[in-house]
Amino acid sequence: MTTSDFNAILPMFTLAGWACLLLLADLWIPKTRKAITGWLALLGLAVTFGVGLLVSRLGLPIVAFNGMVTFDGFANLLNLIVLFTGAAGILMALDYLKKNNIERGEFYPLLLFAITGMMMMASASDLIIVFLALELLSIPLYVLAGFARPRADSEESAMKYFLLGAFASGFFVYGVALTYGATQTTNLQGVVAAITSASATDPLLLAGAALILVGLSFKVAAVPFHMWTPDVYEGAPTVVTAFMSVGAKAGGFAALLRVFFTAFPALSADWVPVVAIVSALTMTLGNVVAIAQSSIKRMLAYSSIAHAGYILMAAVAGGQGRLSAFAASAALFYLMAYALMNLGAWAVVIAVEKREGEGNRIEDFAGLGATRPGLALAMAVFMLSLTGLPPTVGFIGKFYVFRAAIDAGYMWLALVGVITSLISAFYYLRVIMVMWMRPGEGAATLPRALGFVVGVTAIATFLLGIVPRPVMEMAERALLSLFI
Amino acid sequence: MDVLFATLTVVTFFPVLGVIVLLFTPKEQKDTIRWIAVGASLITFLLSLVMLIQFNPNDPGMQLVVRAPWIQIGSNWNMEFHLGIDGASLLLVLLTTFLTPIAIFSSWTAVEERVKEYMIFFLLLEVGMVGVFVALDLFLFYVFWEFSLVPMYLLVGIWGGSNRMYAAIKFFLYTMAGSILMLLAILWLGINVGTFSYTDMLGKVPAAAQGLLFLAFAAAFAIKVPVWPLHSWLPDAHVEAPTAGSVILAGVLLKLGTYGFLRFNLGLFPEAARQYAPAIAVLAVIGIIYGAIVSYPQKDVKKLVAYSSVSHLGFVMLGLFALNAQGIQGAVLQMINHGLSTGALFLLVGMIYERRHTRELAQFGGLWKVMPLYGTIMLIVSLSSMGLPGLNGFVGEFAILLGAWGAGQPGGPFGSYIYAALASLGVILAAVYMLWMFQKMFLGKVENPANEGLADLNWREVAVMVPLLIMIFWIGLYPAPFFNLMSPAVNQLVQVLNGAAVALR
Numbered sequence: 010m011t012t013s014d015f016n017a018i019l020p021m022f023t024l025a026g027w028a029c030l031l032l033l034a035d036l037w038i039p040k041t042r043k044a045i046t047g048w049l050a051l052l053g054l055a056v057t058f059g060v061g062l063l064v065s066r067l068g069l070p071i072v073a074f075n076g077m078v079t080f081d082g083f084a085n086l087l088n089l090i091v092l093f094t095g096a097a098g099i100l101m102a103l104d105y106l107k108k109n110n111i112e113r114g115e116f117y118p119l120l121l122f123a124i125t126g127m128m129m130m131a132s133a134s135d136l137i138i139v140f141l142a143l144e145l146l147s148i149p150l151y152v153l154a155g156f157a158r159p160r161a162d163s164e165e166s167a168m169k170y171f172l173l174g175a176f177a178s179g180f181f182v183y184g185v186a187l188t189y190g191a192t193q194t195t196n197l198q199g200v201v202a203a204i205t206s207a208s209a210t211d212p213l214l215l216a217g218a219a220l221i222l223v224g225l226s227f228k229v230a231a232v233p234f235h236m237w238t239p240d241v242y243e244g245a246p247t248v249v250t251a252f253m254s255v256g257a258k259a260g261g262f263a264a265l266l267r268v269f270f271t272a273f274p275a276l277s278a279d280w281v282p283v284v285a286i287v288s289a290l291t292m293t294l295g296n297v298v299a300i301a302q303s304s305i306k307r308m309l310a311y312s313s314i315a316h317a318g319y320i321l322m323a324a325v326a327g328g329q330g331r332l333s334a335f336a337a338s339a340a341l342f343y344l345m346a347y348a349l350m351n352l353g354a355w356a357v358v359i360a361v362e363k364r365e366g367e368g369n370r371i372e373d374f375a376g377l378g379a380t381r382p383g384l385a386l387a388m389a390v391f392m393l394s395l396t397g398l399p400p401t402v403g404f405i406g407k408f409y410v411f412r413a414a415i416d417a418g419y420m421w422l423a424l425v426g427v428i429t430s431l432i433s434a435f436y437y438l439r440v441i442m443v444m445w446m447r448p449g450e451g452a453a454t455l456p457r458a459l460g461f462v463v464g465v466t467a468i469a470t471f472l473l474g475i476v477p478r479p480v481m482e483m484a485e486r487a488l489l490s491l492f493i
Numbered sequence: 494m495d496v497l498f499a500t501l502t503v504v505t506f507f508p509v510l511g512v513i514v515l516l517f518t519p520k521e522q523k524d525t526i527r528w529i530a531v532g533a534s535l536i537t538f539l540l541s542l543v544m545l546i547q548f549n550p551n552d553p554g555m556q557l558v559v560r561a562p563w564i565q566i567g568s569n570w571n572m573e574f575h576l577g578i579d580g581a582s583l584l585l586v587l588l589t590t591f592l593t594p595i596a597i598f599s600s601w602t603a604v605e606e607r608v609k610e611y612m613i614f615f616l617l618l619e620v621g622m623v624g625v626f627v628a629l630d631l632f633l634f635y636v637f638w639e640f641s642l643v644p645m646y647l648l649v650g651i652w653g654g655s656n657r658m659y660a661a662i663k664f665f666l667y668t669m670a671g672s673i674l675m676l677l678a679i680l681w682l683g684i685n686v687g688t689f690s691y692t693d694m695l696g697k698v699p700a701a702a703q704g705l706l707f708l709a710f711a712a713a714f715a716i717k718v719p720v721w722p723l724h725s726w727l728p729d730a731h732v733e734a735p736t737a738g739s740v741i742l743a744g745v746l747l748k749l750g751t752y753g754f755l756r757f758n759l760g761l762f763p764e765a766a767r768q769y770a771p772a773i774a775v776l777a778v779i780g781i782i783y784g785a786i787v788s789y790p791q792k793d794v795k796k797l798v799a800y801s802s803v804s805h806l807g808f809v810m811l812g813l814f815a816l817n818a819q820g821i822q823g824a825v826l827q828m829i830n831h832g833l834s835t836g837a838l839f840l841l842v843g844m845i846y847e848r849r850h851t852r853e854l855a856q857f858g859g860l861w862k863v864m865p866l867y868g869t870i871m872l873i874v875s876l877s878s879m880g881l882p883g884l885n886g887f888v889g890e891f892a893i894l895l896g897a898w899g900a901g902q903p904g905g906p907f908g909s910y911i912y913a914a915l916a917s918l919g920v921i922l923a924a925v926y927m928l929w930m931f932q933k934m935f936l937g938k939v940e941n942p943a944n945e946g947l948a949d950l951n952w953r954e955v956a957v958m959v960p961l962l963i964m965i966f967w968i969g970l971y972p973a974p975f976f977n978l979m980s981p982a983v984n985q986l987v988q989v990l991n992g993a994a995v996a997l998r
Contacts, residue, residue, distance in 0.1 A: 400636055408680070411680055412570075415680050434665065
C-alpha cells in the first residue's frame with residue numbers, strides 16, 4: 010500500500026474508523042443522553058469533510074490500489090453531498106428519536122457506516138468495489154429502516170427493503186460476473202480496454218451491462234424497479250426516509266454514472282435508448298401516481314421516484330462523446346438541487362409529524378400558513394422548487410437536464426420531462442393549497458436543530474436559484490477527471 | 494454597480510425593498526402595512542416616470558439597456574441579466590406601475606385578513622410583471638414569466654371567493670401548461686442559435702424552424718391572453734379573485750400574453766407570423782364575437798366584465814396579426830386601454846360588492862338615484878369600454894379595425910376584408926351588453942329595499958378612480974403622445990415583417 014493508496018481512501022477510512030470508535034464510545038454514554046452520540050457523529054462528519062478537503066488539495070485525481078479506487082473531483086463532490094445529507098440526517102434525528110422513544114445510540118454509527126458506503130460508491134472504479142460499497146451502504150439502511158421496531162410497519166419496511174435489496178444485489182453480482190466473463194476483468198478501465206479490442210456487441214457483455222443496470226436502477230428507484238419505494242419510505246422512521254431518499258440515491262447515481270460513462274460508453278448505442286425509456290417511464294409513473302397519495306410520506310416517495318427519472322434524463326447524453334462531460338455535470342447539479350429541496354421538504358414533514366406514523370397526511374398541513382408562516386413559507390419554497398419553478402434551484406436543475414437531453418437529440422424525452430413537470434405541479438401545489446387556503450390547527454414542533462436544517466435548505470434552495478454559478482462550477486470541475 | 498443602479502433594475506426590483514420592510518413589520522399594524530405597500534408601489538411608479546424621461550422617443554431600438562453576465566453553463570451557454578425597453582414595453586411598464594398602487598390602495602378595506610402576506614404577494618407580483626416587460630434575455634424572461642404565476646396563484650387561492658381553490662389551481666395549471674412548451678422552445682433556440690439574448694437572436698432564427706417555435710411560444714401566450722378557445726380559466730379566476738387581484742389580472746397579466754406575441758412571435762419569427770396570421774385572426778374574431786355574446790346573458794356583473802375581456806383581447810390579437818403599423822399600434826394602445834377601462838370596471842364592481850356582498854345584476858336597479866357619483870363614473874367607464882369616440886377605447890379599436898382592413902387587402906396577411914367586418918360587429922355587441930348591464934343596475938326605480946340606504950363613494954374610492962378617469966379622457970382626446978412613444982419601434986417591427994413577406998414570396 011503506497012501513500013497515494015492511503016490518501017485516496019483516507020476520507021472514508023476516517024469515517025469508518027470514527028463509526029467503529031463511536032460504537033464503542035456509545036457504551037459509556039448514559040441512556041438518557043444519547044444525543045451526545047449524535048453530536049459526536051456530527052463531529053465525525055465534519056472531520057471527514059476536513060480530511061476530504063485536505064486530500065483534495067494534494068491534487069486530484071488519485072488513482073489507488075491498481076485502479077480499483079479513484080479519488081477524483083467527481084468523488085469529492087459526491088462525498089460533499091452525502092456528508093451534507095448525513096449531517097442533515099443527524100440534525101433531524103436528534104429530537105426525532107427522543108420524541109418517538111427510539112433513541113438508541115447505535116443509530117448514529119449505523120448512519121456513518123451507510124455514509125461510508127456512499128462515499129466508497131463514488132470513488133469505486135472496479136466492479137467488485139462497487140459491489141462492496143453497495144452492500145456497505147445498504148445493510149445499515151436495512152437496519153435503520155426497521156429502527157422503529159417493534160412498530161409493525163417499520164419492521165415490514167425493513168423486511169421489504171432487505172429482501173428486494175438482496176435481489177438487486179444478486180442481479181448486480183450476476184452482471185459483474187458476466188462482464189468478467191466477457192472481458193476477463195472487473196476493473197472499469199480494463200473493461201473499456203477489453204471492449205475496444207473485442208466486439209462491443211458480445212451478448213455476454215450486453216447481458217452483464219443490463220444486469221448491472223437493473224441492480225443500480227433498484228438503488229435509485231427507477232421504474233420498473235421502484236415498487237419498494239413507497240412502502241419502505243412510508244414505514245421507515247421519517248428521518249431515515251429523509252436520509253435514504255437523498256443519500257442512497259446519490260450513491261446509486263454515483264455508481265451508475267461512473268460505470269456507464271467510463272466503462273460502457275462503447276455500448277452506448279445499446280444502453281442509451283434503454284435509459285431514455287426508463288427515464289420517461291420513471292418520470293411519468295412517479296408523477297402520475299403521486300397525485301393519488303393522501304400521505305405526504307408516500308407522496309414524497311413517488312416524487313423521489315420521479316426525480317430519479319429527471320436525473321436519468323441527463324444520463325442519456327452520457328454515451329455521446331463530447332456531451333458526456335456536460336451530461337454528468339447536469340446530473341450532479343440536479344443531484345445537489347434534489348438533495349437540498351428534498352431534505353428541506355422532509356424536515357418540514359418531520360416538524361409537522363405528531364408522533365411516529367401520525368400527522369403524516371397532507372390534510373395535517375392545513376392551517377400551517379396561519380400558525381407557522383415561516384415553516385409554511387419554507388415548505389412552499391421546497392414544493393415550488395420540486396415542481397421546477399423559477400427562481401429556485403429546482404428550476405435550474407431541470408433546465409440543465411432538459412438541455413442535456415435536447416442536446417443529445419432526445420427532444421421527445423425533454424417533452425416528457427416538461428409534461429410530467431406540469432403533472433407534478435398538481436400535487437406539489439396541493440400541499441401549498443392545503444397549508445395556506447384550508448383552515449386547520451396546523452400544529453408543528455420545530456426544535457432548534459430541525460429548524461436549522463429547514464432554514465439552511467430553504468435559503469439555499471432560493472438563493473441557488475438566483476445565483477447558481479458557484480454550484481454549477483463545482484459540478485463542472487467535478488468532471489474533469491472522470492473522462493481522462 | 495452600474496447594473497444595480499441602472500434605471501430599469503431599480504424600477505423592476507424596487508418593490509422588493511417594500512417586501513423586505515414589510516417582513517419586519519408586525520402583522521398587527523395593518524394600517525402601517527398598507528401604507529408601506531402603497532408607498533413602495535407609488536415610488537415604483539415615480540421611478541418609472543424617470544424611465545419615461547430618460548427614454549428617447551425617436552430611437553426605435555432597445556434603450557436604457559442593462560447587460561451583465563449571470564449564469565454560465567459550460568463554455569457556450571450564457572444566460573445574461575439583460576434588460577431594455579422600447580416604446581411598447583415602456584408603455585406596458587408604465588401601465589403596470591400605474592395600476593399597482595391603485596389596486597393596492599383599493600384593497601384598503603376589502604382585505605382585512607393576513608394583510609401582511611397579501612401586500613407582500615402583491616409587491617412580488619409587480620416585480621414579476623415589470624420583469625416580463627423589460628427582460629431581453631429569453632431565460633430571464635422565462636424566469637419572470639413563471640415567477641409572476643406564484644403570487645397570483647396565492648392571491649386568488651387565499652383571498653378569493655368561495656370556489657377559490659379550484660380557480661387558483663386551474664389558473665396555475667393552464668398557464669404553466671403553455672409555458673413549459675415555451676421553455677422547450679427557448680432551450681432549442683439557446684442550443685441552435687447559440688444565445689439567449691433577444692437582440693442577438695433577431696433575424697437569426699432559421700425560417701424552416703420558425704413554424705414549430707412559433708407554435709410553442711404561441712401556446713404559452715395564447716393561454717395567458719386568453720385566445721379563444723383557451724379562455725376557460727379566465728372567468729373562474731376573475732370571479733374568484735379579490736377585487737385588486739382581478740384588476741391586476743385583467744389590467745396587466747393578460748397583457749403579458751399579448752406582449753409576448755408582439756415581442757417574440759412577431760419579432761423573432763416573422764415568416765411564421767405571416768403564415769399563421771390568418772389562422773390567429775380567425776381565432777381572434779371568434780374571441781371578439783364569442784366573448785361579447787357570452788357576456789350578454791351573465792347574471793354576475795364580475796363575470797360579465799370577465800367575459801368582455803375575452804372580446805377585447807380578441808381585438809388586440811387581431812390588431813397584432815394585421816402585421817401593419819396601424820394594427821400593431823392600435824393593439825398596443827388597446828392593451829393600455831383595456832388595462833385602464835377593465836381595471837376601472839373591476840374596481841367599481843368591487844366597490845358595490847363591498848357594500849352589498851352580492852354581484853348579481855337582478856339584485857340591483859335604480860342605483861343612480863342612490864349613488865349618483867358612482868353611477869356617473871360607471872357610465873363613463875362603460876362607455877370607454879365599449880369604444881365611444883372621445884374616450885380611450887375608441888382610438889384603439891379604430892386603429893385596429895383600420896389595420897385589419899389593410900391586412901385584408903390583396904397581398905395582406907389576411908387576404909380578406911371579412912375579418913375587419915366581423916370584428917366591427919363586436920363593437921356593436923359591446924354596446925349591447927354594456928348598456929344592458931348599465932340599465933339593469935342604474936336606471937329605473939329602486940326596487941330592492943337593500944339598495945336604498947347605500948352610501949355613495951367615499952374620498953378613498955374617488956381617489957382610486959380619478960387617475961383612471963384622467964387617463965381615459967386623455968387617451969380619448971389626445972392619443973398622439975402615446976402613439977409617438979411606440980411608433981418608431983412598431984415601424985421597425987413592421988419593416989421586419991414586410992421583409993419576411995418578401996422572403997416568403
